[in-house]
Amino acid sequence: MRPYDLESTLLGGQAFRWQHRDGGWEGVVGGRWVRLTSTPPGLRAEVAAPSADWGWLARYLRVDADLDQIIGTFPDDPCLHEAVAACRGLRLLRQEPWECLASFILSSTKRITHIRQIVERLCERYGGPVVVPPGHAPAWEFPPAERLAGCAETALRACGMGFRAPYLLAAARRVAAGELDLALLGRRPLAEARTALIALPGVGRKIADCVLLFALGFDAAFPVDVWVLKALRELYFPRRRPTPRRLLAFTESHFGPHAGYAQQYLFHYMRVGGLVAVSAD
């Protein structure tokens, strides 16, 4: 297996439930408790309930993704190569669409640590318990849309999500009612899937692209948040500030078919402070 960096992948702002414990990463995938450890050149997974087939985990971790091939499609651009070199083994996950959508609805103007807190509170209160190893602290699944659709807005607010509560509730109701079929979106063209997501209140281009990229398999999606915006401006438009329209056109044309991977490398690179050294040159 090619390099797989669990820390930058699991804690880098794609998913919000993984916890570092005793040298491993513990989380819940598809209602199953999992503990992952890095055992170069591979990964080791422990589960609490017997599992005959590991397809669900391989799919989530995208272990079949050929990282070298993907990086090979990036433009020949020194800034991007520097970002890639700085976090070798950073991967994209393929998350459950509902969990991903709900989590990113909660993400607007929130720090990653705080998003994690809100999501965990939501799971503790409304997610069913999952099987954990004997003696292990309890763990919960991510609450299904049907469960949250039945909650009062005030109950959701009590999880600390503030003005995002009505947005989460509206999304849960539409998914639970079958008016929005997230699995189906993954089989539609990117633009169509994006339009369907943006139709939800509280979901704009950025959150839609996160869901397209992190859950629905659209590697060309390119979420632009404050960090990536900063990276794009400093690296590619150092002189004058581009209009949002022009910036969008650039992200859609410059980075290639796996633009979303490039985005994640830039995001991670900015957050660990790598760009400071580059722009100081």
Place this chain on the structure above:
DNA sequence: GCCCAGGTGAAGC
């Protein structure tokens, strides 16, 4: 106390 956070929607030029 003040500032800001993996944004969005509405209102103002």
Place this chain on the structure above:
DNA sequence: GCTTCACATGGG
């Protein structure tokens, strides 16, 4: 079309 601002909440 582009810019500005409110929107809850918690941590630095």
